[in-house]
Amino acid sequence: xxxLIFDTETHKLHGDLIEAAGIGCQFIExxxxxxxxxxxxxFSQRYKPSEPIGLGAMAVHHILDSDVQNCKPxxxxxxxxxxIPTYIIxxxxxxxxxxxxxxxxxxFFLRPICTLAMARYVWPNLEAHNLAALxxxxxxxxxxxxxxxRNSHSxxxxxxxxxxxxxxxxxxxxxxxxxxxxxxxxxxxxxxxxFWGKYKGRSIASLDEWDIEWILKRTDxxxxxxxxxxxLSKLTQDSSLSFDDDLx
Numbered sequence: 001x002x003x004l005i006f007d008t009e010t011h012k013l014h015g016d017l018i019e020a021a022g023i024g025c026q027f028i029e030x031x032x033x034x035x036x037x038x039x040x041x042x043f044s045q046r047y048k049p050s051e052p053i054g055l056g057a058m059a060v061h062h063i064l065d066s067d068v069q070n071c072k073p074x075x076x077x078x079x080x081x082x083x084i085p086t087y088i089i090x091x092x093x094x095x096x097x098x099x100x101x102x103x104x105x106x107x108f109f110l111r112p113i114c115t116l117a118m119a120r121y122v123w124p125n126l127e128a129h130n131l132a133a134l135x136x137x138x139x140x141x142x143x144x145x146x147x148x149x150r151n152s153h154s155x156x157x158x159x160x161x162x163x164x165x166x167x168x169x170x171x172x173x174x175x176x177x178x179x180x181x182x183x184x185x186x187x188x189x190x191x192x193x194x195f196w197g198k199y200k201g202r203s204i205a206s207l208d209e210w211d212i213e214w215i216l217k218r219t220d221x222x223x224x225x226x227x228x229x230x231x232l233s234k235l236t237q238d239s240s241l242s243f244d245d246d247l248x
Contacts (some may be wrong), residue, residue: 003025013054047103076172088112111182209235
């Protein structure tokens with residue numbers, strides 16, 4: 001399989017895999033242009049973690065210890081044989097990849113595509129970029145979207161919601177292939193705005209040196225750090241040029 005929309009649930013934040021789901025998608029030619037569609041292939045499977053499910057996680061996905069008591073251990077995870085992807089797509093997909101890595105699943109062959117990064121890049125000024133908020137943003141029928149979201153938070157339903165978001169991004173950006181989508185996702189990982197803390201909503205280009213240093217001390221996001229260091233170098237260069245002009 002070329003591309004898989006994928007989602008996981010864990011027994012705690014950064015914990016063991018307890019549910020994994022995926023739906024296939026592909027580009028087809030229709031009416032003289034390419035369109036992204038869901039395929040008929042999907043899967044959903046639960047797993048038993050190494051310790052009881054935390055209450056915080058349980059409150060999110062509503063999976064109980066009794067639901068996974070007789071399931072295979074989380075280390076047994078494998079993609080279905082006919083759904084092993086080249087491109088793996090999800091909302092904050094890095095979290096899901098790290099989850100299956102902890103289940104001893106090799107991931108070196110996967111090309112990750114992150115809908116969270118792309119949504120932040122395309123719509124940086126939205127007040128929220130979680131999956132539910134974005135589902136409402138791209139929806140043409142919010143009552144139907146509400147009905148769908150009330151059935152989440154399961155991994156399979158999240159995959160279906162992610163497809164709706166992905167479809168809109170692909171259409172708006174006129175993307176024609178998964179490789180093009182992957183390259184756009186990689187570009188979008190370098191943020192243009194701040195999405196947390198006291199600078200939330202500010203463009204990185206609007207930050208001064210003190211602002212940038214404050215954020216750098218508080219982030220472990222390498223993509224954000226890269227964008228901040230680039231802006232800091234621009235400010236330093238501009239300051240140097242201004243000083244040289246004053247001397248002249």
